[in-house]
Each structure stands twice: as C-alpha cells, then as structure tokens.
Amino acid sequence: MKKLIGAYGIFLVLLWVYFGWFYEVDTYVDxxxxxxxxxxxxxxxxFPWIVLLAFILSGWHKGMLSRIENRLKRRWIQSFSFGLILMAVIQLLSLPLDALGFAMSKNADISNQPVLDWIVEWSIQSGFFIVMVAVxxxxxxxxxxxxxxxxxxxxWLISLPIAFFIIYVQPIWIDPLFEDFxxxxxxxxxxxxxxxxxxxxxxENHIYQVNMSEKTSTYNAYVTGIGAQKRIVLWDTMLTGMSQNEVLFILAHEIAHYVKHHVYIGVAGYVLLSFVLLWSLSALYSVLYRNAHDRLQLRDRSDLRAVPVLLLLVTLLMFVTQPINLYVSRYMERSADRYAIDHTENLQPALESYQALARESKSDLSPSNWIVWLRYTHPPLGERIERIRTEMMEREQGD
Structure with missing residues (x-):
C-alpha cells in the first residue's frame, strides 16, 4: 500500500513539474x-484508479461490509447502503481535488462563481452521482x-430506456437545477x-440563453436534448461579450449540430459503446473471478466485496475507449465548423470570435497530439483559427 501511494505521489510530482516548467504552452495570454x-x-x-486500488489492497471496505450484512438482512438494502457509503467516501476523498480545480479557475479569472454557490452545486452533483451508482x-x-x-x-437493455428518458428530460428537469435558462x-x-x-x-422556441456570467467569464454555446426538447443554448457571457457577427458565427456552428443531428449520433454512440463496455466488463470479471476469487475473498459472483474491483475495471475500460469518443466528437465539431464557414460570408468576425474564445479561456492553442487524443472533445483552437485563415486566403485568391 505504501509503495502504491509513494509511486503515485512520484507520478504526480513528475506530472506537475513537466507541465509547470517544461511543457511549451501556446497561448494568447501571459x-x-x-x-x-x-x-x-x-x-x-x-485519482479514482489509485483510490479503488487502495480499497482493494487494504480491504478497508470489507469490515464496513461485514457490519452492513450483519445489521441489514435484505440483500437490496445491503447493496444500496454499501453503494451509498462507498461512493460517499470516494466523493469526499475527491473533494480536495475538485476544490483545487475550482481554485485554479478562480485564480486565473476564468471562474467568478461564489464559493458557497460552488459548494452547493458540488453537493447536488455528488448526491446525484452517489445515488446513481448505488442504484x-x-x-x-x-x-x-x-x-x-x-x-x-x-x-444494457434496461439502461437504454432510462438513458433516453434522462437525455429527453435533461433540458427541462436536470439542467435548470444548476443554471437559469x-x-x-x-x-x-x-x-x-x-x-x-x-x-x-x-x-425561436428552441433557442435559449443561460445565465453563466455569475460563474464564469468564458464563452460557450451548445445543443442539447432530443425530440421536442432539442434546443440550442447560448451563454449570456457570449451574447454580451462578443459582437453580433461573432455571435452569429458561433450560432451557425451550433445550427450545424442541430440540423446534422449530432446529438442523435452521440446517443447512437452511447448505445454501441455501452454494449461493448458491459460485454468487456463481464468478460474481464469472469476471468478475474475464476483466477482470483480466493485471493479477493469473493464468496460468489454477486459478492459486494467485488464492487471496488468492478468499479476499477469500469474506469479503466472507459479510459481505453475514451479516445474513440473524443475522436468522434472532434470529427463532428470539424463538420460543424465547416458548415459555419460555408454559411458565413464575412469570416473576419468568425476569426475574431475564436480568438476571443482563446483569450477568455486562456486555451492552449496547439497542444501535443497525445494530449488532444486523451483530452479534447473539440479540435484545438489554434487548428480552428488556422482553418478560418486558410479559407479567407482561398477566398481572396479566388476573387
């Protein structure tokens, strides 16, 4: 256990030293x-990998589980109670890290959200997450x-109608819990x-603005929902901080997502990926159970002692498949950019809109390819800016 924590500590030091001093960041701001x-x-x-691996190696959760099984007789109550406690512990362990991210945004003048408001929002999101995983x-x-x-x-079959329902009601029930639309x-x-x-x-009934100025100074817009609840949402920071032509170019990008049905493509991707993930999880768990159930002290395949193992497998599988998700997302974003460029006569405001976005968000314009592969849902802003410049040059030459 000590070796694991020590090795992770060394990894974190090297990670932050590399990005803090040696990584060449390309940005408009100092x-x-x-x-x-x-x-x-x-x-x-x-971080979740280390926490879950520490639980597995230390057996900390087994004592708690024994007390739950002795005091609660119904299996579903045991399962739900153990899930609530385990996930609550994980969320509390993650709180300092979440607070660090918030503090970084505040220090960089990216976020202007009051601390109390952030705490309330974190609590609501954590509560949803804890209950969802416990279920x-x-x-x-x-x-x-x-x-x-x-x-x-x-x-997988049970999750499909639930996922579709959540996606459908998200704009009208879930999102308003956190923002004003x-x-x-x-x-x-x-x-x-x-x-x-x-x-x-x-x-126009499918276009909304959301009050984000109380939380952040950056700009954004997005498409959400399916069916009758499908809508375009524009941040108020963008509406007040950009010129009209800049806003209209960003809107054209979101219109592309809307008319090209990218949300539905994302839903289809979820359906396929969740199938692959659950099948892979089942296969890996079967192998692990056959070869290590005695070492893990698993009495049967449904033993609650296997929960941290399953959660670790899920997080690792999601990491392995994440680059595919990100690639598809970047492909759709490039498609939306192309649509917006083709439907914009004067591209100078478009260029300025992305430059403004880069300045406000203090973005890395040209991140390393491996970082893009592992992190970016959108093409880097440097690439998007260069695409507009290239189009502008081609139009000038064509004239």
Missing part, C-alpha cells in the same frame, strides 16, 4: 493556466444472481439570431 489544466486533468483521470450496484447484484451469464446484456432578450441581436436559425428551419 499565463501557464492551460498547462496546469493539462496536469490537473490527468490527475483527475488517475447500479443494487441492480448489478440482483441481475448477476438471476442471469449469471447474461447479466451484462440485461443491464430564459428566452432570448428582445433586441437586434435576438432578431438576427432568430432570422439565421429560421433559415435552417429552427424555431
């Missing part, structure tokens, strides 16, 4: 915030007893937004 953010991201990525643990234990060889398939404020900017969206067949 700040190494983007480099430190890389280090923070990889710290957050690896999954309870369902897993029940399914593996009833369907020892096909539990993963049954769990309103219709666009009346004025010339709204008229231009409605006109541009209307040309793509999007009604």
């Amino acid at each position: 700040s190494r915030y983007a480099a430190y953010r890389h280090a923070y991201s990889f710290t957050v990525l690896t 999954l643990i309870t369902v897993f234990r029940s399914l593996i007893r009833k369907f020892p060889n096909r539990w993963w398939l049954v769990l 309103t219709s666009l404020e009346s004025g010339g900017l709204k008229d231009s937004i409605v006109e541009l969206a209307g040309e793509a067949g999007i009604d």
Whole structure:
C-alpha cells in the first residue's frame, strides 16, 4: 500500500513539474493556466484508479461490509447502503481535488462563481452521482444472481430506456437545477439570431440563453436534448461579450449540430459503446473471478466485496475507449465548423470570435497530439483559427 501511494505521489510530482516548467504552452495570454489544466486533468483521470486500488489492497471496505450484512438482512438494502457509503467516501476523498480545480479557475479569472454557490452545486452533483451508482450496484447484484451469464446484456437493455428518458428530460428537469435558462432578450441581436436559425428551419422556441456570467467569464454555446426538447443554448457571457457577427458565427456552428443531428449520433454512440463496455466488463470479471476469487475473498459472483474491483475495471475500460469518443466528437465539431464557414460570408468576425474564445479561456492553442487524443472533445483552437485563415486566403485568391 505504501509503495502504491509513494509511486503515485512520484507520478504526480513528475506530472506537475513537466507541465509547470517544461511543457511549451501556446497561448494568447501571459499565463501557464492551460498547462496546469493539462496536469490537473490527468490527475483527475488517475485519482479514482489509485483510490479503488487502495480499497482493494487494504480491504478497508470489507469490515464496513461485514457490519452492513450483519445489521441489514435484505440483500437490496445491503447493496444500496454499501453503494451509498462507498461512493460517499470516494466523493469526499475527491473533494480536495475538485476544490483545487475550482481554485485554479478562480485564480486565473476564468471562474467568478461564489464559493458557497460552488459548494452547493458540488453537493447536488455528488448526491446525484452517489445515488446513481448505488442504484447500479443494487441492480448489478440482483441481475448477476438471476442471469449469471447474461447479466451484462440485461443491464444494457434496461439502461437504454432510462438513458433516453434522462437525455429527453435533461433540458427541462436536470439542467435548470444548476443554471437559469430564459428566452432570448428582445433586441437586434435576438432578431438576427432568430432570422439565421429560421433559415435552417429552427424555431425561436428552441433557442435559449443561460445565465453563466455569475460563474464564469468564458464563452460557450451548445445543443442539447432530443425530440421536442432539442434546443440550442447560448451563454449570456457570449451574447454580451462578443459582437453580433461573432455571435452569429458561433450560432451557425451550433445550427450545424442541430440540423446534422449530432446529438442523435452521440446517443447512437452511447448505445454501441455501452454494449461493448458491459460485454468487456463481464468478460474481464469472469476471468478475474475464476483466477482470483480466493485471493479477493469473493464468496460468489454477486459478492459486494467485488464492487471496488468492478468499479476499477469500469474506469479503466472507459479510459481505453475514451479516445474513440473524443475522436468522434472532434470529427463532428470539424463538420460543424465547416458548415459555419460555408454559411458565413464575412469570416473576419468568425476569426475574431475564436480568438476571443482563446483569450477568455486562456486555451492552449496547439497542444501535443497525445494530449488532444486523451483530452479534447473539440479540435484545438489554434487548428480552428488556422482553418478560418486558410479559407479567407482561398477566398481572396479566388476573387
């Protein structure tokens, strides 16, 4: 255990020293915030592995589990209670790391969210996460007893309608728990937004603005929801901090996501990836159980002592498949950029919009390829800016 923690400590020191002093960050501002953010991201990525591995090696959770099994007789109550306690401990251990990320954003003037507001938001998000995982643990234990060889398939089939329901209601039930959403404020900017969206067949009732100025100074916009709840959301920081033409270019990018049905592509990707993940989890767990159930003191396949092992396997599998998710996301973002460029006559405001975004977010314009592969849902801003410049040069030469 000490060797594990010591090795992880050395890894963190080397990670932060590399990004703090040796990594060449390409940015518009005099700040190494983007480099430190890389280090923070990889710290957050690896931290759960160490925590779960420490639980497995130390057996800390086994004593707690024995007390739960002795005091609670119903299996589903045992499962749910153990899941709640285990995930609550993991979330509390992660709190200092989450607080560090918040402090970094505050120090870099990226975030202006009040500390108390951040604590409340963190508590709500953590509560959802803890309950969700506890429910999954309870369902897993029940399914593996009833369907020892096909539990993963049954769990996948059960998850599909639940996932679709969550995606459908997210814009109207979940997102408003954290942010304030309103219709666009009346004025010339709204008229231009409605006109541009209307040309793509999007009604103004599907366009919202969200109050983010109380939390951050950066700019963003996104498409969310499916079916009747599908909508484009524009951050108020962008509406007030960018010129009208800059906003309209960003809107054209989001219109591309809307009309190209990228949300549905993402849902289809979830369906496929979740199938692969659960099948892989079942296969790996079967091998592990056959070869190490005595060492792990597992009485049967549904033993709650296997939960930290399963959680570790899930996080590792998600890490392995994450580059595929990110690649698909970047592909869709490039497609949306192309649409926005093709539907914008004057690209100078488009160029300035991405430059403004890079300055406000203190982004790394040209991160290393391996960082893009492991982190980026969008192409680096340097690439996107260069694409617009190239288009502008080609148009000038064509004239």
